[in-house]
Amino acid sequence: MSATLTRPAPPGGAARETVAPRRRTRIFALPEARWAAAALALFLIALPLYASGAPGWSWGSLFAAVYVTGGWEPGWAGLEALKGKTLDVDLLMVVAALGAAAIGQVLDGALLIVIFATSGALEAIATARTADSVRGLLDLAPATATRLTGDGEESVPTEQLRIGDTVLVRPGERIGADGRVLDGASEVDQATITGEPLPVAKHEGDEVFAGTLNGTGALRLTVERAPSDSVIARIVAMVEEASETKAPTQLFIEKIEQRYSIGMVAATVALFVVPLLFGAELQSTLLRAMTFMIVASPCAVVLATMPPLLSAIANAGRHGVLVKSAVVMERLGQVSAVALDKTGTLTEGTPRVTDIRPLPGSGLDENALLQLAAGAEHPSEHPLARAVVDAARTRHLAIPVVEDFTSAPGTGVTATVRGRTVAVGSPARLLDGRDHPAATAVADLEEDGRTAVLVLADGTPVGVLGIADRLRAEAAGTTAALAELTGTVPVLVTGDNPRAATRLAKEVGITDVRAGLLPQDKVAAVRELEQSGRRVLMVGDGVNDAPALAAAHTGIAMGRAGSDLALETADAVVVRDELATVPTVVALSRRTRRLVLQNLAIAGGFITGLVVWDLVGNLPLPLGVAGHEGSTVIVGLNGLRLLADGAWRRARTDTGISQ
Secondary structure: OOEEOOOOOOOOHHHHHHOOOOOOOOHHHOHHHHHHHHHHHHHHHHHHHHHOOOOHHHHHHHHHHHHHHHHHHHHHHHHHHHHOOOOOHHHHHHHHHHHHHHOOOHHHHHHHHHHHHHHHHHHHHHHHHHHHHHHHHHHHOOOEEEEEEOOEEEEEEHHHOOOOOEEEEOOOOEOOOOEEEEEEOEEEEOHHHHOOOOOEEEOOOOEEOOOOEEOOOOEEEEEOOOHHHOHHHHHHHHHHHHHHHOOOOOOHHHHHHHHHHHHHHHHHHHHHHHHHHOOOOHHHHHHHHHHHHHHOOOHHHHHHHHHHHHHHHHHHHHOOEEEOOHHHHHHHOOOOEEEEOHHHHHEEEEEEEEEEEEOOOOOOOHHHHHHHHHHHHOOOOOHHHHHHHHHHHHOOOOOOOEEEEEEEOOOEEEEEEOOEEEEEEOHHHHHOOOOOOHHHHHHHHHHOOOEEEEEEEOOEEEEEEEEEEEEOOOHHHHHHHHHHHHOOOOEEEOOOOHHHHHHHHHHHOOOOEEOOOOHHHHHHHHHHHHHOOOOEEEEEOOHHHHHHHHHOOEEEEEOOOOOHHHHHHOOEEEOOOOOOHHHHHHHHHHHHHHHHHHHHHHHHHHHHHHHHHHHHOOOOHHHHHHHHHHHHHHHHHHHHHHHOHHHHHHHHHHHOOOO
16 A cells, blocks of 8 residues: 655654653763862872972862772772772772872872872763663663553553563654564664664564654554563663673782782781881881882882883874773783674665666666666665665756655555656556566576665566675675684674675675574674683664673774764774774774783792892882882883874784775
């Protein structure tokens, strides 16, 4: 059944009316952010006073406030951890900062406090943003649904729907529950669930999902799953579960530092207590112990580690990759397998006309065929229609004025174009089983993974258009680079149909194709790879990729068209959608790790030399402080080398991708 359309409803229009606004935690609603901001502000006020030689009371009181505002929370958390017989790194940093202040190194101590308070605040913000996005995902499902009863219809909250209820979904509305079509025909945009780039035709007997967007037809469906068990609800549950069960992240140096710090504290206490038991002088013993604590302090090791990681993060950010933490930067270099989504990751995520095939005897060339189709499709809001119109505009073709436009959901459109009745749409529906040469052209296109669109003029097939999601120019090179870096060819995980997935995989050199996957299937694929001993990097962009992004060792989201949930769940975001930056940031992470080890060797050499001097000889405290600070400056400057554009270029060279 067709209906005359005067003005098609914009996609998502109805959804915007029924979907609640996204709930987002304000940054300063988090106590960690408030305390870190206060500590940073006080430090920035005190620093110029200290540097300019102002009276000690002026900057001393401000630095004291920095210690309190930035240090009390990690200090308290560290004491709580100590009750559980765990020596927390943040507590050690607070102790080290207080020790530095005790011997006059107030600035150094305050800087450590600010660094760790800021780090804790960023972690709290990232956690809150992820929680916001998970909650916001539930808003994809409409707040209400139209339930059909024996007496007519009623609007009810979607959470009150029960299995077996019959629901009416009007054009432009979001579907309120997982179910099966009883009656009607339409196209449903289910990219949030399957990642498919094009709306899928739905007819009697087809399955539909809550949160997906209905097109131009009305559907009557029966509810098959309770709202709490819908696919969209299970995506939320999987993201939360994966985030909670993922192994706690920790920098490599932190694992060493905990043991080292325990030994350092024990050695400092022994160096102070033991000589006193043998009658040593209190002042000189205390001075030696404090000197030992300063020169052996893990502060130098931490500062030897963080500048390279932060420099690499800043460099990646300048080149369009947002890496969310130092832990993520380190983990990127550890990946040994890659899982790639298809739509929006390897492809642009937008359908394009790839083939224009006039049929013999039609009297049309490519441009004339495209003009007819574009004229008929111009009033439509369907993604395929926009692709046809865009193709005509790209060729600078004039789009003719049309009359008597009608649209039949699941079939296509019909309009009068230049006096001819033109129909554009589904070959299966328009041919209706007729044996025609057009069927051969349609089969050829579908065999190649294209979506075939048939064009009829006055009831006679005149041509076929092929439409597909266009592959990114750098997709093949990126796939090859990731294979070189990890030693194994990436795996393609997609919700799209197997034929389209296989065709694309051949173009980029992927042999392991897993198509038709729902979100939970993508998680299973990632976990299967990890069970074989791999550390998996998942790259995706949609809501349906979010559980896999959370479950993987490391997740990267494509940022330009990525869903909010994918962007918040991922560990890193490719802001400019340049796929080639993915292997580059992996290579940069590996370079960073090598430089960190280099810095640790330098810092360790200085610490060893100064500690031996203090234990065997008589290391003056000022010289110990100078040696300690000097080593910190050296490794800090060494780490800053990763800020240079040359570091990114060298990482790009490591991938084998041309500049």
